[in-house]
Structure formats: structure tokens, C-alpha cells
Amino acid sequence: MTLPTASKDEAQSAPMVLFAGATKRFGEGDNAFVALDGVDMAVGRGAITGIIGRSGAGKSTLIRLVNGLEKATSGKVVVDGTEVGGLDETGLRTLRREVGMIFQHFNLLSSRTAFDNIALPLEIAGLDRAAIRAKVGPLLDLVGLGDKAERYPSELSGGQKQRVGIARALATSPKLLLSDEATSALDPETTQSILALLKQINAELGLTVLLITHEMEVVKTIASHVAVIDRGRIVEQGPTFGIFTAPQHETTRILLSSALGTTLPEWLRSGIKPEPAAGDRVLVRLTFFGATAFEPLTARLVTEIGGNVNILAGAIEEIAGEPFGTLVVAYPATPDVVARADRFYAETGLATEVLGYVA
Structure with missing residues (x-):
């Protein structure tokens, strides 16, 4: 289901992602587990928005609603004017070409080279080999792996694998990039290089980025906006600087207690x-x-x-x-x-x- 068509100006000013009373329950009746409970949140176009929270707070479920890997039990999730819950399988496939995703553990196919891992979504989309080469080469250059096209995942470092994962996520020219703990498996130096790459992609391509993480340093470094989730509810959200410097909710204060370097002995x-x-x-x-x-x-x-x-x-x-x-x-x-x-x-x-x- 597609929402009524908005004017060009309205479309540009509307959020890239809108959660409106989004609730997700697993199970039925009294035994149901409420993973998300009436989430209201907007993700601005062109912004890098971080979602932080304790383990089990609902971060992963929230991001899976965006690309339709999970369906909201009630409420709405709207991506670029399209309500995700109303899409059939054909509509979901179209949506997922416009929503790239990078993962904590890279999810690369070990039997395919870096080039062929990036080419996979283009092959699924039906592009011919010439069109694929024209697309994948610049992506390898963009992520700094122009000389690693024929390397297999076993021959790449963790940071290089994640760069392949990012290039693959960009292959279908998405409007939105989802990041699911994309730096959690990386050492601090490599993490900084990946964050710098994501900032570059955001700036050069105008790509909206929605990331979930438990690493406060990631949010502090890269995100323009942040939302704090606790027990399935968004308890605080706003510009990153304001949230970090003047947290209002107790959960936010706890999460940030060691993030700003003034922990007393x-x-x-x-x-x-x-x-x-x-x-x-x-x-x-x-x-x-x-x-x-x-x-x-x-x-x-x-x-x-x-x-x-x-x-x-x-x-x-x-x-x-x-x-x-x-x-x-x-x-x-x-x-x-x-x-x-x-x-x-x-x-x-x-x-x-x-x-x-x-x-």
C-alpha cells in the first residue's frame, strides 16, 4: 500500500522513516512478549540517526520493521512515503532494493570474491555483466578496495570485509542505509575508519543512515540525531549534542555515564x-x-x-x-x-x- 502522493517539496521535507505507534508482539495472549510498545519516531532525510539502548531493549526489532523483515503488530512504519506493513512480496522486494543493510558479522559469501559479493544484489535484480562491472568498480573505489576486487573474504581483514558489506549495501543505489551493530566486531582503529567511510557516504551521496549500536562512541562520533530505547519504548530523542550534554531520562544518563570521560574513581x-x-x-x-x-x-x-x-x-x-x-x-x-x-x-x-x- 502506497500513501497518497505528496508534492515534491512535501516529499523532500517529510521524514525518510516514520514510526507511528509502532508495536511488535511475539506470541499470543498473556504469554505475548512486547518487543516494541507504541514507538513514535521520525528519521530525517539525509541525517545519520543512532538508536541506543541496553541489550534486549528492542533495537534490532525496530530496525527489522524498516525493511519488512518483521511486521508491526499495530501502528505504522512508513519509509519514503510507503507504509511497509501494507506491502505484498513484490512490494517488499522493491522496498529492499531502496533500503541497504550492513551487518555486524559482514554476511559475505565465502565462495565469492569481493567483486562478486558486491555484484550479488545486481545479479538478483537482473543486470547484465557489463552493467554490473560498471556499477561494482566505482563502489570498490568508493570504499577503498579498488585493488581487492578478486580477493575472497578469507583473504580480507575485518575492516575490509565490512567495506565489502557496505559496498554491497550500496549496489542498488538505496535511499536509506541500515546499520545493525556494524562496528561491534571491529577493533577501535578499524571502527574509526568505518565510521569515517559512513560519514563520507552520507555527505557525498546524501544517503540517510539509521544505525543501532550499544557503543556510545559510535553515536558520539557519527550521528547527528539519537533516540534512546528502553523496554520497547523511545524514552528520549533529539539532536545528539543535546542528548549527550543534557540527558533527561534516567536510562539515557546510565547509558552515557561512562561515555564522556569524567567518571570519578x-x-x-x-x-x-x-x-x-x-x-x-x-x-x-x-x-x-x-x-x-x-x-x-x-x-x-x-x-x-x-x-x-x-x-x-x-x-x-x-x-x-x-x-x-x-x-x-x-x-x-x-x-x-x-x-x-x-x-x-x-x-x-x-x-x-x-x-x-x-x-
């Missing part, structure tokens, strides 16, 4: 108290972004409240291409020092969070 965490006693020091996390990212505010804080300031932890990050820094400091919890610090924070717009008090 156990000996310090175990001594934090919710209320101060005489002689205690207040523990404050300072957050630097936007206009505050490049200003020497820490030095000014020391000048404002005196030299008795300890720096306990800190990190400088880049989230979705924007600078972001955090610093955990401690200073005397006396009323006059705290008042001077608070005035300084208000005047400079520095974001702060009181973590507690330590002796």
Missing part, C-alpha cells in the same frame, strides 16, 4: 555525601560547550573564589562535530565561597551540577 565516589558537614568540600561538575568551550573560565573561577580549588577529573570531547568539555572540581563548602562561585556561574552562563560533598 571509586575511592572518591564512595566518599560523596548528599549534605555537607563542617569542613567539607563541595564537588561540582562544570560543563563547557558553545560560547564557554574556548574561554579560560577555570582560571577565572580560581581568581573569583580563591586558590583553594582542586581539579579532580576532566575531559575534552567532540560530540556530533561540536566541542564539549567537562571538569570536576572541589572547593570549600562554606557559604561565602559557594555564594561567590554561584554568582560566577550565573554571570558566565557556565553549566554546573553539584555532585555532593566530600571531607
Whole structure:
């Protein structure tokens, strides 16, 4: 079933993927397992959107609804104006040519060369050999494997296998690329090279990318938008920078707790108290972004409240291409020092969070 035709401008402004009350149950009656529970989410055209969540939260089920590998029990999943649940087998085959997919474990055929693995969807589509060669050669060059066309998967590294998988996913010129934990089996250096390739493809081809991952570093590096799923529900979504720097939901906070590099050592965490006693020091996390990212505010804080300031932890990050820094400091919890610090924070717009008090 195809939705009513929209104007060109409306089509360009509409989401590439829309989940509207999408629910997926496995089983019947009281024994049914609810994998997805009324998901509402839009994936913008040309964006790289990450979906994060704990194991079993519903990430894989959600992405399988997009290409019709699973069908929603209720609600709708709309891809580029087409409701996936209303498609017959012919319609699903057409949809899947427009939705590429890359996998965690590559899913390459060991008996076929890199060239022939990439050519497979084109063979299934009925292209002749000349047309296939014209398509596969540039794809090999795009993913940096122009000299590996005749290599078999056993002769390729993990990163090279994933590059073949990406090229294969692009063979039918899809509008949407799905990534199912595509970097989880790779080492950190190779992961960064694959993420750089996906960003390049997104920029050069204008391809919408929807990825699921449990790796916060992946989302922080590549995604412009992020959605957090917990027990089958989207609990938080929005631009990656906003979600990472000011998470609102407890699940998001837990997932991101170690992602920004300011985790305190156990000996310090175990001594934090919710209320101060005489002689205690207040523990404050300072957050630097936007206009505050490049200003020497820490030095000014020391000048404002005196030299008795300890720096306990800190990190400088880049989230979705924007600078972001955090610093955990401690200073005397006396009323006059705290008042001077608070005035300084208000005047400079520095974001702060009181973590507690330590002796």
C-alpha cells in the first residue's frame, strides 16, 4: 500500500522513516512478549540517526520493521512515503532494493570474491555483466578496495570485509542505509575508519543512515540525531549534542555515564555525601560547550573564589562535530565561597551540577 502522493517539496521535507505507534508482539495472549510498545519516531532525510539502548531493549526489532523483515503488530512504519506493513512480496522486494543493510558479522559469501559479493544484489535484480562491472568498480573505489576486487573474504581483514558489506549495501543505489551493530566486531582503529567511510557516504551521496549500536562512541562520533530505547519504548530523542550534554531520562544518563570521560574513581565516589558537614568540600561538575568551550573560565573561577580549588577529573570531547568539555572540581563548602562561585556561574552562563560533598 502506497500513501497518497505528496508534492515534491512535501516529499523532500517529510521524514525518510516514520514510526507511528509502532508495536511488535511475539506470541499470543498473556504469554505475548512486547518487543516494541507504541514507538513514535521520525528519521530525517539525509541525517545519520543512532538508536541506543541496553541489550534486549528492542533495537534490532525496530530496525527489522524498516525493511519488512518483521511486521508491526499495530501502528505504522512508513519509509519514503510507503507504509511497509501494507506491502505484498513484490512490494517488499522493491522496498529492499531502496533500503541497504550492513551487518555486524559482514554476511559475505565465502565462495565469492569481493567483486562478486558486491555484484550479488545486481545479479538478483537482473543486470547484465557489463552493467554490473560498471556499477561494482566505482563502489570498490568508493570504499577503498579498488585493488581487492578478486580477493575472497578469507583473504580480507575485518575492516575490509565490512567495506565489502557496505559496498554491497550500496549496489542498488538505496535511499536509506541500515546499520545493525556494524562496528561491534571491529577493533577501535578499524571502527574509526568505518565510521569515517559512513560519514563520507552520507555527505557525498546524501544517503540517510539509521544505525543501532550499544557503543556510545559510535553515536558520539557519527550521528547527528539519537533516540534512546528502553523496554520497547523511545524514552528520549533529539539532536545528539543535546542528548549527550543534557540527558533527561534516567536510562539515557546510565547509558552515557561512562561515555564522556569524567567518571570519578571509586575511592572518591564512595566518599560523596548528599549534605555537607563542617569542613567539607563541595564537588561540582562544570560543563563547557558553545560560547564557554574556548574561554579560560577555570582560571577565572580560581581568581573569583580563591586558590583553594582542586581539579579532580576532566575531559575534552567532540560530540556530533561540536566541542564539549567537562571538569570536576572541589572547593570549600562554606557559604561565602559557594555564594561567590554561584554568582560566577550565573554571570558566565557556565553549566554546573553539584555532585555532593566530600571531607
